[in-house]
Amino acid sequence: MGLEILVCIKQVPHPDHFSEIRLDAGSGRIIREGIPAIINPLDRNALEEGLRVKERFSGRVTVISMGPPQAQKALEEALVMGGDRGVLLCDMAFGGADTLATANTLFYAIRKLGKFDLIYCGNETVDSGTAQVGPQLAELLDIPQVSGVWEVAFGDEKTLEVKRALEHGYMKVRLKLPALLCVTRDINKPRLPSVQSIMEVAQKEMIIWKAKDIGAPPESIGLEGSPTCAAGVYEHKAGRRREIMQGSIEEKVHRAVARLKELGAI
């Protein structure tokens, strides 16, 4: 027996390189070339949580990601951390997906993989950061879901009590498995891979599926399955004064403070 656990991860651009990122003017998509990629930070917390639950109740941890071929690197890293098998959903047909089309893609893949007791997602990604795919996926799967989770307590194998963040305080939510949890950074500290786990990775299963493999209808995935789409990228007119102070450091600072006073800002 044991629990079937699924962890959804996304490969994202490294936050240190955000100011170098450019967008394709037409599609609004990120141009990824030359930008180092990492596992979305909160997805590591999601994976850690999945691994801990497996260690406690036994079971299997499957890690899934939708992305370009290089996203396999992120899955391999997840397997090094302790995941049991990886599933990469990789097809041009998945491209241009908004959050609903992404959730749909994951839904069809999960339907093919079989039943899961617990699904973990990072609460949001550092790139698009919508926090939408987790709740949308749960709706499509028709299972209960909680966002902003920072503490999980098991009643038994089938009941959980979680604490989820509010702006000022928290909410305690009780839920029955199967369920989907979107976790925050406070929930745990993700582990570092052991030497042993690095050696075991080669034996682990890596599934790569295209749209036809998961039986996803074209109208529910990718650009076609996305209710929303980008209509262009524009320069934001900030309407600021843009006065650059001149002189030595002391002069610049002196002038800046004088201007702030004139503007009534201090």
Next chain:
Amino acid sequence: MNNSGEIWVIGEQRSGRLEEVSLELLSKGAVLSQRMGVTLASVLLGDEVDEAARELVFHGAEKVYLLEDARLRYYQSEAYARLLAGVIKEHEPQIVLIGATEIGKELAPKVAAKLRTGLTAHCIDLYVGEVDAAPQLIHVVPGWGGNLVMHIICPQRRPQMVAVKPGVLPRAVRDKNKVGKVIKVKPDVRDEDFRRIDTVEVVEEPPQGKSLESADVVVCGGWGMNAMGDFSRVQELADILGGVAAGTRPAMDKGWVDEAQLIGQSGKTVSPGLFIGLGVSGAMHYTAGFMGSKVVLAVDRNPQAPIFQMADIGIVGDLREVLPCLIEELEKDRTPRRF
């Protein structure tokens, strides 16, 4: 876009008090409803919250659909999502605006998925424009690499849903002479709404100290603070100005600020009288968090940094020199006069 179908603002209340963002959404809702010639309505779920419903009217809602039940006192994941999707299906609004609070961020995607419709997150502005010669509601969201924004549209499916973070839009003006209809809708609350998931407790912890959102001055450190090696002088500058210290994501990753002080897409949006950016490069992901500030002062060593496009006053220079000098200059003003 057409002149049938209302514009809805999802009202959010906690313990009977409306969240500020609901009132902020009503200001934008009013602009759109006038432009499009349609009704601005709001929907509110809760228990004995008719006073909050009236507040929605005072802030511009011409109609409020009110769903009251003792079991809707707190946000309940399945009940709220199912009832909200149901009332949307019944009345077919064309636009639904929702606040991206901790609860709204969970509720909105659930409802959008139930309705199989589009939901745009992180919207910073909304207006009726044209795309390929057709009128569309333009959802403006932060882009990347400097001062770029992206326009998102939802051309086919209805309603189109848009989430806006608290603090982004101005609050609607309250006018207690405004009249509107409060329509009581008897919610069909079922036992099975709570069988799989149930909110059992809500613990409210009022924030300690000055809050970032209400501060007049915000001093914010970013990636460029790395050169300083520590964050203490950011706090010092904030203290001198009677403000609050904050950081963008790189500062949080360094452990210099916690999540409550995070500015930007994954954090908070502020609009103080004075915003000081120290080594904040100006990636739109971060700048969207302070665009509404009255005056922006930026310090960065890179004269090409996009932040200078978004600043009123810019100082190009090494923070290790500029920051102590700035603190000294402001200290002078603060020294009490001796008689």
